[in-house]
Amino acid sequence: MKILIVDDTNTDRLLLKMYLLKLGHQVVEAVDGEQAIIQYIKDANELDLILMDVQMPELGGFEAVNKIRSIQESRNLEWVPIIFLSASAEADDIEEGIRAGGDDYLIKPIHQKVLSAKMLAMQRIADMRHRLILANNVLEAQASTDHLTGILNRRALETVLDREVARSKRFASSFSFALFDLDHFKRVNDEHGHDAGDYVLAEVVKRVSEGLRSDDALGRVGGEEFGVLIVNCVGKTAKEACERYRQLISEKPFYYNDIEMNITISVGCVTFNVKEDSRESIYKKADVCLYEAKRLGRNQVVYKESS
Ligand SMILES: Nc1nc2c(ncn2[C@@H]2O[C@H](COP(=O)(O)OP(=O)(O)OP(=O)(O)O)[C@@H](O)[C@H]2O)c(=O)[nH]1
Secondary structure (H helix, E strand, O other): OEEEEEOOOHHHHHHHHHHHHHOOOEEEEEOOHHHHHHHHHHHOOOOOEEEEEOOOOOOOHHHHHHHHHHHHHHOOOOOOOEEEEEOOOOHHHHHHHHHHOOOEEEEOOOOHHHHHHHHHHHHHHHHHHHHHHHHHHHHHHHHOEOOOOOOEEHHHHHHHHHHHHHHHHHHOOOEEEEEEEEOOHHHHHHHHOHHHHHHHHHHHHHHHHHOOOOOOEEEEOOOOEEEEEEEOOOHHHHHHHHHHHHHHHHOOOEEEOOEEEOOOEEEEEEEOOOOOOOHHHHHHHHHHHHHHHHHOOOOOEEEEEOO
């Protein structure tokens, strides 16, 4: 485990450090409450345990832990178990420590056997926490991914759009947003089956992805409808980017088993107006352009400066 020891008494801190090193743990040190807070902010994602002395000058252990817990909450940092170390065995002190945000309390001087037994228990908690963090990462990735194509799903694309809208408003910069939809896709399913349709959807994503720049984001917003956030790109250049996506789909046929299919897309694109647009308004405007592209005969791009 990576353990933060907080103690203003050098001998206590060094003795504890030597013992923990002997048990195979990694140790970082802080000599007072303030340093402990700084160290926690720096290492929150790596720390497995904090051992906190209670009686320290300036910022005492209880106050330091109180602050650590509120920083953890407000900055959404990792929870780390905290054990207080104190010469006082008073029930009131133990109660105050746990209320301040500590998870356990050891009375000094700490018997080596008690310490090593506690470390064993903490190791189990640390292992469980790591497993939970890993499982959570997997779940988060799954919750933001479209299963069929592997790109962002609608919810995740909206989150990316929200971030870009906020960035644009802060820096008075702009971006463009495109919605595209496969033309007469129902026919693919009807004539060649759902598997062929699924293949086409995945292949469309592959081809359009080739035309994206690294900061752009592509997401599947509906059955056969996709959204593209085109960053730092407005006007003629945005329209050209959409033309590129359109051509990547129409320029060569799709093959599924021995079936040849000619696929096209219609694209609606708008540029974000910093003064008046929101995520919802730009989405609606792109949708109106897409509808226009369909109405004009499909396989084309309709681009409008947002006004
Ligand atoms: N294979 C497959 N088909 C899907 C999926 N999601 C939606 N679809 C199909 O997409 C088709 C959409 O049909 P429509 O909304 O009529 O649109 P369209 O045929 O593309 O016609 P236009 O958009 O007007 O050009 C329907 O047949 C849906 O079943 C999917 O995940 N896989």
